[in-house]
Amino acid sequence: MTGGSRGLGFAVARRLAQDGVRVALVARSERGVHDAVTTLRRAGCTAYGRAADVTRADTLRTALDELRCELGTVDLLVNNAGVEGPFGPLWECDPDAWWAAMDTNVRGVLLATHALLPGMLARRTGRIVNLASHAGVHRWPHVSAYSVSKAAVIKLTENLGQELRGTGVHTASLHPGIVLTGFTDAVLAGEADPASWRGRAHVWLRGQIEAGRGVPPEDAADAVAVLARRLTETSSGAYFTTETVTRLANDGAP
Structure with a gap:
């Protein structure tokens, strides 16, 4: 689990661990990883963790190799690590900050998958769930870095699903909804200047939450757990929402 020390990532890790899954967490903050692993172990779960930046191939592979030795x-594999990226019209965004979002949100998925997929293929079994967003399938002006990066994750998942046909390894991308944890904490706190582009996006998100469209982290974590169990050859590569995962859980249809 990348980005597993807090927010949605930790909620997913806890849900899987409660199902008896031995979980391994990767996140940038050494303190955050330590605290998350300690919390899970105190709850009787089997958990391990390493601090690593998902954009750094060398340190990420080292962390994953060490976790495999323990685990x-x-x-x-749940690819959850992600960042917002800059807000505002494309021509006003710093190109380096814009690309940094692509680096974390897309390269991070690529590197973790590249490191762990060969082992799954050798055993002819495995599941890869990539956290995406509706922003990747519908325009979100003034949040282009995030939107484009999530579109790339969805398309990467779709292509990989086709490449994995007949291997026993399946993959999916998931839009968890507006999850009421992590990023939304700052949104609800109104930390951004309402006149800024970030602040305007936050105002819209607050409106969605106040309208009851927020998703409890437990519901999003349940969706990941269902995909981990129910993904099949026919659904591999597909883009899911929490609603379509519910249908998958009920009748097995993608």
Whole structure:
């Protein structure tokens, strides 16, 4: 689990651990990883963790190799690490900050998948769930870095699903909804200047939450757990929302 020390990532890790899954967390903050692992272990879960930046191939691979030594084989990868990126019209955004969002949100998925997929293929079993967003399938003006990066994650998942046909390894991208944790904490606190582009985006998100469109982290974590169990050859590569995952859980249809 990348980005697993807090927010949605930690909620997913806790949900999987409660199901008896041995979980491994990767996040940039060493303190955050330590605290998350300690919390899970105190709850009786089996958990391990390493601090690593998902954009750094060398340190990420080292962390994953060390976790495999402690954990054993990895049968499920959840790519959750992500950043917002800059807000505002494209021509006003700093190109380096814009590309940094692509680096974390897309390269991070690529590197973690590249490191762990060969082992899954060798065992002919595995699941990869990539956290995406509706921003990747519908325009979100003034949040282009985030939107484009999530579109790339959805398309990467779709292509990988086709490449994995017949291997026993399946993948999916998931839009968890506006999850009421992590990023939305800052939104609800109104930390951004309402006149700024970030602040305007936050005003819209607050309106969505106040209208009851927020998703409890437990519901989003349940969706990941369902995908980990129910993904099949026919649904591999697909883009899911929490609603379509519910249908998958009920009748097995993608």
